[in-house]
Amino acid sequence: MAETVFAPWDDPEQKPLIRFRNVTKRFGDFTAIDDLTLDIFEQEFFALLGPSGCGKTTMMRMLAGFENPTSGAIELAGQDIAGIPPNKRAVNMMFQSYALFPHLSIWDNIAFGLRRESSDKAAIASRVEEMLKLTRLEKFARRKPHQISGGQRQRVALARSLAKAPKLLLLDEPLGALDAKLREATQFELMDIQEKTGTTFVIVTHDQEEAMTVASRVAVMDEGRVMQVATPQRIYEAPNSSYVADFIGDVTLIEGTARARAQAPEAPNTAVPQSSAPRGPSPNALGVWLHDKVLAPVIGTRTDTQLQLPPPDKSDTTLSVLSRDIPEGGIDIAWSDSQPPLIALDADAALDGAQVTLALRPEKVSISKTRPDGAVNALKGTVIDIAYLGNLSTYHVELAGGVMIKAQTANTRRVSRREITWEDEVWVSWSGTAGVVLST
Amino acid sequence: MRLSPFNVVSLTLGFVFLYLPMLILVIYSFNASKLVTVWAGFSTKWYGELLSNDAFLDAAWVTLQVAVLSSTLATVLGTMAAYVLVRGGRFFGRTLFSGMIYAPLVMPEVITGLSLLLLFIGIGMDRGVLTIVLAHTTFSMCFVSVVVSSRLMTFDQSLEEAALDLGASAFEAFRLVTLPIIAPAVISGWLLAFTLSLDDLVIASFTSGPSATTLPMKIWSSVRLGVSPEINALSTILIGLVTVGVIAASIASKQSALRAKRDEQAAARAQ
Ligand SMILES: Nc1ncnc2c1ncn2[C@@H]1O[C@H](COP(=O)(O)OP(=O)(O)OP(=O)(O)O)[C@@H](O)[C@H]1O
Numbered sequence A: 001m002a003e004t005v006f007a008p009w010d011d012p013e014q015k016p017l018i019r020f021r022n023v024t025k026r027f028g029d030f031t032a033i034d035d036l037t038l039d040i041f042e043q044e045f046f047a048l049l050g051p052s053g054c055g056k057t058t059m060m061r062m063l064a065g066f067e068n069p070t071s072g073a074i075e076l077a078g079q080d081i082a083g084i085p086p087n088k089r090a091v092n093m094m095f096q097s098y099a100l101f102p103h104l105s106i107w108d109n110i111a112f113g114l115r116r117e118s119s120d121k122a123a124i125a126s127r128v129e130e131m132l133k134l135t136r137l138e139k140f141a142r143r144k145p146h147q148i149s150g151g152q153r154q155r156v157a158l159a160r161s162l163a164k165a166p167k168l169l170l171l172d173e174p175l176g177a178l179d180a181k182l183r184e185a186t187q188f189e190l191m192d193i194q195e196k197t198g199t200t201f202v203i204v205t206h207d208q209e210e211a212m213t214v215a216s217r218v219a220v221m222d223e224g225r226v227m228q229v230a231t232p233q234r235i236y237e238a239p240n241s242s243y244v245a246d247f248i249g250d251v252t253l254i255e256g257t258a259r260a261r262a263q264a265p266e267a268p269n270t271a272v273p274q275s276s277a278p279r280g281p282s283p284n285a286l287g288v289w290l291h292d293k294v295l296a297p298v299i300g301t302r303t304d305t306q307l308q309l310p311p312p313d314k315s316d317t318t319l320s321v322l323s324r325d326i327p328e329g330g331i332d333i334a335w336s337d338s339q340p341p342l343i344a345l346d347a348d349a350a351l352d353g354a355q356v357t358l359a360l361r362p363e364k365v366s367i368s369k370t371r372p373d374g375a376v377n378a379l380k381g382t383v384i385d386i387a388y389l390g391n392l393s394t395y396h397v398e399l400a401g402g403v404m405i406k407a408q409t410a411n412t413r414r415v416s417r418r419e420i421t422w423e424d425e426v427w428v429s430w431s432g433t434a435g436v437v438l439s440t
Numbered sequence B: 001m002r003l004s005p006f007n008v009v010s011l012t013l014g015f016v017f018l019y020l021p022m023l024i025l026v027i028y029s030f031n032a033s034k035l036v037t038v039w040a041g042f043s044t045k046w047y048g049e050l051l052s053n054d055a056f057l058d059a060a061w062v063t064l065q066v067a068v069l070s071s072t073l074a075t076v077l078g079t080m081a082a083y084v085l086v087r088g089g090r091f092f093g094r095t096l097f098s099g100m101i102y103a104p105l106v107m108p109e110v111i112t113g114l115s116l117l118l119l120f121i122g123i124g125m126d127r128g129v130l131t132i133v134l135a136h137t138t139f140s141m142c143f144v145s146v147v148v149s150s151r152l153m154t155f156d157q158s159l160e161e162a163a164l165d166l167g168a169s170a171f172e173a174f175r176l177v178t179l180p181i182i183a184p185a186v187i188s189g190w191l192l193a194f195t196l197s198l199d200d201l202v203i204a205s206f207t208s209g210p211s212a213t214t215l216p217m218k219i220w221s222s223v224r225l226g227v228s229p230e231i232n233a234l235s236t237i238l239i240g241l242v243t244v245g246v247i248a249a250s251i252a253s254k255q256s257a258l259r260a261k262r263d264e265q266a267a268a269r270a271q
């Protein structure tokens, strides 16, 4: 049996659960959401990522029914939801500010939504207990919200929004106040819940790692627009703009001008000028006279045409110029007057002449004390800073032109035995396909 | 810390100024003599007389009815007005309405009383308890609305949104979430309206009829015939009631503060 990959966004047959169609939201003359078109599919775990104030909460609030789009339409399961009040939508939201009811106990907070639609006390009680257990809040059921810690409050808010098992659950920074361990546990809990219940999740987060861990797809937003929507892996490996590359993870961006690398690169020294102007040494008048009078009988008559070496073999020139084996194609990026161009083998040669940015992830850049053999791109620089991240170290290397490059290595040795340290002259190198060439 | 002589003097003077008149009133209410200014020994007979004076008892009953009814009505109307003005979003004339609801606070009572009188005469309403209730509701409603709207302004609206999100109707959200949270403000609005109604003389005089006399009106009219020890006794009872009320309220609020603190400590321990 073939494992079917969950990718409804690639399937044109699939109908999206949520559909934003050219949605614009203005507050006065401020545009919070700018002509946004987006599909979210059933059972997705959809993450919204973006800087503060880019409109993530506003999107959520439009889905929950607290704001109406200024123009455009939002469809839920094929139905335009404009005008449907929040209490009639099968959507629950976990508020960024939690919005727990301060006068009700934790238990009653969680039961609030259940009581609105059913009067079956036993069923409500068992559901509340289940939620308390899930969020590990059993001990606090009788407390009021002001009597528990911030992280516990966050879990109450989560439990309350989960209790009704909604079709669509909106989580506005659900895990911000939790410590690393509990956050990780809750992330897996969320994914588990999502798998079990088949609920569609839309989650807002500032934490990229969180988005990468939990999300089926990630939307990176900026100033009310969606910059890219893709799987976490694609967002990371193939960002479509330098904004996205810069926003997600650590990256070095190098700007330059693209030049297509010829399919069959001509070695520069094969282009010997064929002009008539004599270039080699030629005899003077005395020499000519001597030759004609004395040597001609012995070595034969003199010719005036210059002799040339045959053009060098193509493989010779490639070797002699680049001294290593680089496949053809892709582009060169001229980025510095004093440094060789950078080579991106998988870039589109059509970019020839355009201004481009090469995005390099630190973990794809190696660092060494000597020039590595066979590296397509290798540059010399000085170690300025070393960020020790436990399992990894990131080296900040300054190149001759002042450009900083980040290189990351796994710390397999103890710190004291690390061979590269501050102020060292090093080589940073990366393969011809390690970088992503971005034209915007 | 010891107070300096100057502070002792200031404090004494201040309190004497505030409380001497009341103290004298209380002392003379136990005077055996019928003449207010001549001390003739201790007696509680005026209290007994008071209890058998039907006119005073009737007036007290009317006052209580008016105060409870008008403050309740004013609380309902004032809370509704505050809610609309704070929560109603932008609507045409909102600023004007917000300003207008505060106007009666600074309106001279005589004018309020007179205009209400004209209204009641104009619509041909018999003056009595009902008209006093309506008049008191009119002017105390804006006090309630001021108290409640200042609370609503700091109320986190996302709580209401959360209630709606969880499936509550707008009315349920108000009843189950907003109202319990702003209840202290609503209650203090009610108390304010109640006391305003209790001690109002001017508006009640304009709007009452022969069948309904409130206690302040009764006191005022009997004092015009000369201060009687009975009035002193009545006033002492009122002072006593107010004192007990104030002390009870402060004890209650202290208790609830203590309880909240205990809860918080318990919460801190449990973590
Ligand atoms: N009711 C409102 N009136 C006016 N402007 C608003 C309103 N609500 C939001 N905005 C503006 O819209 C923009 C987007 O706000 P939003 O709350 O969606 O940001 P966000 O992406 O959730 O940010 P954060 O990550 O900080 O929560 C902000 O610039 C904000 O100031």
Ligand SMILES: [Mg+2]
Pocket (backbone or CB within 6 Å): A056, A057, A058, A096, A172
């Ligand atoms: Mg937000």
